[in-house]
Amino acid sequence: MKVAVFSTRPYDRFFLEKANKAFGHELTFYEPHLTFETISLAAGFPAICVFVNDRLDARTLVRLHEIGTDIIALRCAGFNNLDLDIASTLGMQVVRVPAYSPHAVAEHTVGLLLAVNRKFHRAFNRVREGNFALDGLLGFELHGKTVGIVGTGKIGAVVARILKGFGCELLGYDVMRNPECEALGLQYVELPELFRRADIISLHCPLTPQTHHLIDAEAIALMKKGVVLINTSRGGLIDTRAVIRGLKSGKIGYLGLDVYEEEEDLFFEDHSEQVIQDDVFARLLTFPNVLITAHQAFFTETALTRIAETTLQNLADLEAGRECPNAISPDSLRRQAAA
Numbered sequence: 497m498k499v500a501v502f503s504t505r506p507y508d509r510f511f512l513e514k515a516n517k518a519f520g521h522e523l524t525f526y527e528p529h530l531t532f533e534t535i536s537l538a539a540g541f542p543a544i545c546v547f548v549n550d551r552l553d554a555r556t557l558v559r560l561h562e563i564g565t566d567i568i569a570l571r572c573a574g575f576n577n578l579d580l581d582i583a584s585t586l587g588m589q590v591v592r593v594p595a596y597s598p599h600a601v602a603e604h605t606v607g608l609l610l611a612v613n614r615k616f617h618r619a620f621n622r623v624r625e626g627n628f629a630l631d632g633l634l635g636f637e638l639h640g641k642t643v644g645i646v647g648t649g650k651i652g653a654v655v656a657r658i659l660k661g662f663g664c665e666l667l668g669y670d671v672m673r674n675p676e677c678e679a680l681g682l683q684y685v686e687l688p689e690l691f692r693r694a695d696i697i698s699l700h701c702p703l704t705p706q707t708h709h710l711i712d713a714e715a716i717a718l719m720k721k722g723v724v725l726i727n728t729s730r731g732g733l734i735d736t737r738a739v740i741r742g743l744k745s746g747k748i749g750y751l752g753l754d755v756y757e758e759e760e761d762l763f764f765e766d767h768s769e770q771v772i773q774d775d776v777f778a779r780l781l782t783f784p785n786v787l788i789t790a791h792q793a794f795f796t797e798t799a800l801t802r803i804a805e806t807t808l809q810n811l812a813d814l815e816a817g818r819e820c821p822n823a824i825s826p827d828s829l830r831r832q833a834a835a
């Protein structure tokens with residue numbers, strides 16, 4: 497199948513080309529994001545392959561449909577950047593990679609937690625400058641701490657398993673209970689109770705209208721003083737301005753982020769020669785107790801290989817007219833929710 501691949505970085509091209517030896521799709525790689533303004537690059541392609549910061553809003557989908565591009569292969573799990581109702585109304589086919597390696601994201605989550613707590617980011621710089629003093633590097637032990645996991649699906653469950661190994665108490669909130677988490681001793685509670693009881697809060701639910709700004713001023717007010725907040729899910733789960741106020745007051749003691757609500761114009765690019773125009777993000781960078789990675793939790797060899805293979809298999813399924821297990825539509829989501 498002829499596929500226009502958007503938001504291509506060199507590693508995307510490497511893993512997709514390697515996996516494509518088994519499929520033989522005609523892949524054309526474009527660096528820009530897919531937006532309404534870059535749609536013309538998709539002309540002549542029945543399919544596009546997109547990533548987390550490509551914007552598939554209603555007007556972009558309508559225009560894509562008009563130019564004959566009706567297959568959308570997301571090379572990621574989340575689909576908050578796509579208007580699924582409109583895509584379905586237009587008869588477009590949407591496929592994604594629902595699971596490629598929950599371990600990649602879960603291990604990065606725990607890495608952020610350890611690093612921000614034990615201050616690896618500061619220790620690294622100090623030691624390189626010949627400063628071996630420990631003042632200001634005091635951490636706490638995870639053993640015996642209460643962790644609140646919001647979203648106990650594939651990634652949340654692996655985080656729960658790892659932190660159980662550290663000797664943490666596990667609390668969880670989800671719209672559906674996961675028996676695997678319950679077997680670990682995770683106790684499901686309502687969100688306000690999780691906010692009140694957790695020493696560490698880690699977010700692993702999708703970004704939806706219901707979860708947008710789940711962490712806002714009201715939620716922060718309920719939390720313990722000095723709470724650790726980790727978000728490797730989607731930036732929009734957090735009201736960043738409210739979190740900055742929480743950091744300034746000391747209510748939030750540590751913040752580890754792999755995602756940011758306005759990351760689209762920042763992440764996955766080298767901006768080191770430019771002045772950052774986003775004042776909210778720039779403020780976040782000034783806190784000594786904030787550690788940010790640029791949406792890299794998924795970024796392992798295993799994950800990129802599986803993403804490439806699944807994406808190309810999804811496209812092969814659609815090309816052959818086979819039912820694709822990774823197709824998503826409003827109906828399939830409703831069926832999943834009811835199951």
Ligand code: NAD
Pocket residue numbers: 573574594595598601646647648649650651652669670671672700701702703706707728729730754755791792793794795
């Ligand atoms: P999953 O579908 O297995 O789990 C998500 C869980 O969230 C499910 O159990 C679901 O019931 C729950 N949920 C849905 N709505 C909820 C709500 N309103 N409140 C609480 N829980 C709710 O997905 P996953 O594979 O575990 O991925 C979780 C998220 O991680 C994805 O949505 C994606 O945004 C993010 N992600 C980030 C990266 C990264 O590189 N940083 C990579 C992959 C996925």
